[in-house]
Amino acid sequence: MIKELASLKHTASSSRLNYLLIPVTTFNIDAKGAKAFNKIYLWLKGQDLYKLERTPSGSIKNGPHVKRPAWDIKTNHYCVELTVVMEGKAWRLQFRTKLPKGMSGKKAFTVFKRLLLKDGIDLDTMAIDNGPEVKKTIEHYLVKPYHKFFIDKTYDNAHHIDFHSSFAGGLANTHPEFRKTLEWLYENREKDEINKNILNFSIGYMQSIQGCKAKWAHLSKDAISDNNKRVLDIVKRLEESGHTVLLLNTDGVWYNGPLYHGEGEGSGLGQWQNDHKNCQFRMASAGAYEFIEEGIYYPVIRGIPNDTKTEWKWGDIYKEKSIPSIFTFTEEEGVKLNGEKI
Numbered sequence: 137m138i139k140e141l142a143s144l145k146h147t148a149s150s151s152r153l154n155y156l157l158i159p160v161t162t163f164n165i166d167a168k169g170a171k172a173f174n175k176i177y178l179w180l181k182g183q184d185l186y187k188l189e190r191t192p193s194g195s196i197k198n199g200p201h202v203k204r205p206a207w208d209i210k211t212n213h214y215c216v217e218l219t220v221v222m223e224g225k226a227w228r229l230q231f232r233t234k235l236p237k238g239m240s241g242k243k244a245f246t247v248f249k250r251l252l253l254k255d256g257i258d259l260d261t262m263a264i265d266n267g268p269e270v271k272k273t274i275e276h277y278l279v280k281p282y283h284k285f286f287i288d289k290t291y292d293n294a295h296h297i298d299f300h301s302s303f304a305g306g307l308a309n310t311h312p313e314f315r316k317t318l319e320w321l322y323e324n325r326e327k328d329e330i331n332k333n334i335l336n337f338s339i340g341y342m343q344s345i346q347g348c349k350a351k352w353a354h355l356s357k358d359a360i361s362d363n364n365k366r367v368l369d370i371v372k373r374l375e376e377s378g379h380t381v382l383l384l385n386t387d388g389v390w391y392n393g394p395l396y397h398g399e400g401e402g403s404g405l406g407q408w409q410n411d412h413k414n415c416q417f418r419m420a421s422a423g424a425y426e427f428i429e430e431g432i433y434y435p436v437i438r439g440i441p442n443d444t445k446t447e448w449k450w451g452d453i454y455k456e457k458s459i460p461s462i463f464t465f466t467e468e469e470g471v472k473l474n475g476e477k478i
Contacts, residue, residue, distance in 0.1 A: 137175075137176065137179045138223060140176075141176070141220070141223075141225075141227060142223075142225070144161045144227060144229065145159035145160070145161045145227070146158070146159065146225045146226060146227045147159060147225070147226050148224060148225060148226070149204070149221050149222075149224050149225055149226045151198050151199070151200075152198060153196050153198055153221065153226055154195070154196075155194070155195050155196045155219070155228075156195075158219070158226045158227065158228045159227075159228065160228045160229075160230055161227065161228070161229050161230070162230045162231075162232060163229070163230065163231045165231070165232070165233060165461075165463065166461070167461075167473055167478055169231065170231060170463060170470075170471040170472075170473060170478050171478050173216070173218075173229065173231040173470070173471055174469075174470035174471055174478060176218065176229060177209070177218060177470045177471075178470055180207050180218065180220065185205050185206055185207055185222070186203040186204065186205065186206035187206060187207070187208055188206040188207055188208040188219055188221060189202055189203070189206070190208070194346075196219070196221070204221055204222065205220075205221060205222030205223070206220075206221050206222070207219060207220040207221065207222070209467075210346050211346070211465055212344060212345070212346045212347070214232055214233040215230055215231070215232035215233070216230070216231045216232070216465045216471065217229065217230045217231075217232075218230075231463070231465075231471055240337075241337045241338075241340060241341035241344060241347055242341060242347055242348075244330070244333045244334045244336070244337040244338050244341065245334075245337070245338045245341040245342070245347075245348070247330060247334055248317075248321075248334045248338045251317050251320075251321070251334075252314070252317050255316050255317045257313055257314065257317070259352065262352065262355070263351035263352060264351060264352070264353070264354055265351075267343070267345070267348075267349055267350025267351050267352070267353040267354075268345055268349070268350050268353075270343075270350065270353040270354050270357060271343045271345065271350045271353040271356075271357075273357065274343060274353065274356060274357045274360055274361075275357075275360055275361050275364050277360070277364075277386045278364055278367050278368070278384040278385075278386060279384060279385055279386055279422050279423070280383075280384055280422045281382070281383055281419060281421070281422055282371070282381040282382055282383060282384060286380075286382050286383070286419070287419055287420065287421065288418070288419075288420065289418065290416060290417070290418045291380075291382065291392045291416070291417045291418070292416050293392060293393065293394075293414060293415075294382065294390060294391065294392050294412075294414075294415045294416070294417035294427065295390070295391055295392075295395055295396070295410050295412060295413050295414065295415065296388055296389070296390050296391075296410065296411055296412035296415070297370060297388055297389045297391070297396070297408050297409070297410055297411075298387065298388040298408060298409060298410075298411040299363065299366060299367070299387045299388060299406060299407070299408045300322070300403065300404065300405060300406065300407055300408070300409070301318075301322050301325075301335045301405055301406065302363045302366070302367075302386075302387035302406060303339040303359045303360060303363055303387070304318050304321070304322065304335045304338075304339065304359070304405060304406070305318075305362075305363075305405045305406020305407070306339075306358065306359035306360065306361070306362030306363045306366075306406065307339065307355060307358065307359040307362075308405060308406060309362045309406060310358035310359065310361075310362050311355065311358065315405075318335070318405060319404075319405050321334055321335055322335060322404075322405040339355075339356050339359050339360070340356070342355050342356040343356040343357070363386075363387055366400070366406070366408075367384060367387065367388070367389060370389055370398075370400075370408065371384070371389060373396075373398055373399075374389070374391050374393075374396055377396060377398075378393065379391045379392065379393040379394075379396055380392040380393055382417065382419070383419055383422065383425065384422075385422070388411075390417060390419075390425075392417075395410055395413060395414075396410070397410075412427065412429055413429070414429070414430075415427040415428060415429045416428040418453075420453050420454055420458075423437065423438035423439070424436070424437050424438070424453045424458060425453065426450060426451075426452075426453045428450065433448070433449060433450055435448045435452055435453050435458075437453060437458050437460055438460065439460025439461065439462055440458070440460045440461075459474075461473060461474065462474050462475075
């Protein structure tokens with residue numbers, strides 16, 4: 137195994153080892169990649185090695201009293217990472233969902249902090265010490281069929297309401313001091329991909345225990361709560377106006393009936409629009425649905441990228457190929473595929 141590790145990206149270990157400068161090897165998000173990652177993980181578990189010592193900020197401790205060889209593992213919703221220091225070398229090995237090239241939640245948040253500072257907001261002064269406890273109180277995303285008897289039925293004249301950058305909009309609504317920066321990012325999201333990534337990743341990173349010890353979980357909580365409040369408000373208005381609400385999907389709503397227009401509609405940050413209109417719609421579950429708009433078929437399956445479904449047709453959401461590959465991790469067995477050992 138030492139020989140296999142040596143063939144992966146690494147750096148020389150030293151008394152000044154910098155965690156952020158250790159090159160990262162990313163394993164493919166498939167059964168083969170999971171098996172290769174597990175091989176290393178389970179081998180490390182069976183060795184008599186020390187646990188890697190970390191500083192409060194997550195950096196690797198250095199110094200004459202630090203024990204080597206050592207390793208540790210960190211996990212969150214989108215990544216499992218091994219850090220290994222042995223044989224005079226250091227590795228970071230990741231099994232993770234794919235992010236835009238060169239992007240991570242931490243990088244997006246770091247740029248966001250810098251932009252806020254230019255606008256007079258120092259996020260460090262807003263950090264809290266009880267982030268993990270606050271994180272437990274964050275509302276769940278609204279992802280569910282509105283009624284179970286709407287499942288497996290086909291609806292004509294269906295439409296979808298989408299809130300634009302809704303979580304960022306929620307932060308601007310609950311903390312107006314952020315609005316200037318967030319609206320600039322939103323207005324310039326197509327000019328530079330980093331701006332779109334900041335809008336997409338920063339709210340989630342604020343509640344990341346591994347990433348920042350959830351120091352800004354209260355801000356994430358407020359943003360998500362505001363999103364949910366707006367979604368439920370539009371649901372209420374749809375029902376009161378005689379529409380049939382079919383599906384809630386995080387920051388949007390599928391509904392049936394005539395096109396709805398009302399308060400809060402627009403193209404701005406946190407506002408909403410009908411982004412799909414006059415569709416034929418059917419759902420198999422909250423995370424699997426299909427629709428036809430202007431003669432074009434769109435299947436949506438959580439866990440399966442859209443670009444892998446180009447040859448799909450109506451009804452394929454019910455076939456075996458619609459079963460997503462869901463990877464999870466346990467300390468006992470490593471990465472698992474759909475709950476099964478690989």
